[in-house]
Amino acid sequence: MTVQIPVVEQVLSANDQIALQNRSVFDRYGIAVVNFMASPGAGKTSLVLRSIEGLRGRRRIGVIEGDLASRIDADRVAAAGAPAVQINTGGGCHLDAPQVADALAGLPLAELDLLLIENVGNLVCPTNFLLGEHRRVLVASVPEGDDKPLKYPGSFVTMDAVVLNKIDLLPFVDFDVAAFERGVRAVNQRAPIFLLSCRTGEGLEPWLEWLAAA
Amino acid sequence: MHELAITQSVLDIAVGQAQRHGARRITAVNLVVGELTGYVPDSIQFYFDLLSRGTPAEAAALNVRRVPTQVRCRQCRAEFRPEEGVLWVCPACGGLGGDLLSGNELLVESIEVE
DSSP states (O other): OOEOOOOEEETTTHHHHHHHHHHHHHHHHOOOEEEEOOOHHHHHHHHHHHHHTTTTTTTOEEEEEEEESSSSSHHHHHHTOOOEEEOOTTOOSSHHHHHHHHHHGGOOGOSSSSSEEEOOOSSSGGGGGSSSSSSEEEEEEEEGGGHHHHHHHHHHHOOOOOEOGGGGGGGSSSSOOOHHHHHHHHHHOOEEEEEEEETTTTHHHHHHHHHHOO | OOOOOHHHHHHHHHHHHHHTTTOOOOOEEEEEEGGGGGGOHHHHHHHHHHHHHTTTTOOOOOEEEEEEEEEEEEETEEEEEBBBTBBBOOOTOOOOOOOEEEOOEEEEEEEEEO
């Protein structure tokens, strides 16, 4: 005989439980944690490097780097003077809470004020996996086009801040900043939008202020 | 790749519940997937068939109820389903954007066991 068992359990509840544990570790150490999400090449690592540089002396920053493979990004961050742990997902398209929990063992938590987590380059699934972060940032970039908020609403809707990187390229491409901002506002009323260029340094100050207060 | 982790979680939840209820075999898993999550039912099915082999959920039917993205316009309060699930433009007043009412769901609603 077949019996129906009501379950009503969030598919990601196991991940979310561990994300809550991560959050309590962060809170115990008084570390603000920011999860950076973007498509590949938008400039997540560049923004992380600029943030380390810009907040040097003000915030003690650690970094978790998520990538499919390689230590390239963690090495760049370590060279910039911040403790970094690389997570290689081995092809996985997002970071999950257990991976972050494991990575914490490799960081000097007592010596950090701010932890930046650079997620795997992908605008779809990282959104669905809570890591225990306090803030979520989406890094978009000018060459990707101004329609990204309309195409990835599921991602933009959950963000606490949106960065538009590579504004030094605006004179060379058809990118309508007002249309981009309208697109963000369509799905997200609250996230501040920071226009900046990691290459030239233009526009970094307001972003750094936001990050320092995160 | 995207659906693999999700499907493993679905399977873990289903098998865990079945064991808790002393069931021998799972005949169906009823899943609710919001359109905005981006999860593709065919892909979940593909991984489910692979991952469920040798578990009590092998050969179980995977029933996916899709929940459309539903948005309430901030200007005229009309409720609408964005075109192609993504473009948040109100068909009633042309206003851009709104508040999300549904479409972010991702849960195991029930299982059927023997």
